[in-house]
Amino acid sequence: MSETKFKFYVKGVDIFRLIDLIKCIEEIKPKSLIEITDKCNASWKLLYTYLDKATKWGLIETDYGRGKEFKITIKPKFHEFVETVKQSIEILNDP
Structure with a gap:
């Protein structure tokens, strides 16, 4: 998705940068x-x-290793989110 030439901000987060x-x-x-x-x-x-933000939105789960192993889990909702963004771009790019 990094080939996009524009930015799309939601609550101070560039969605394309977040996905990348x-x-x-x-x-x-x-x-x-x-x-x-x-x-x-x-x-x-x-x-x-x-x-x-990604944790609050339910896209990932984080455990920064406080007494345990460092871990970031990508949740299925993230992949659904990416698909929704792709479909939205396709709709906008349709002539």
Whole structure:
């Protein structure tokens, strides 16, 4: 989705950047937040803001390793969300 040339903000979050970030996390299966900042080209501020929103929206589940293993779980709702965004773009691009 990163080929889009525009941004779409909802509650201060660029939806396309959020999707790219979560897809990157899904791909690299990180063991720490530092790994996400390095491999997904995300600043700390963006990372915390976007992960917080994605968690509140039910797209992911986070456990930052407080006494346990660091883990970010991508929920099925995320993939439904991506599909909805794609369909919306197709509708808007239809002549």
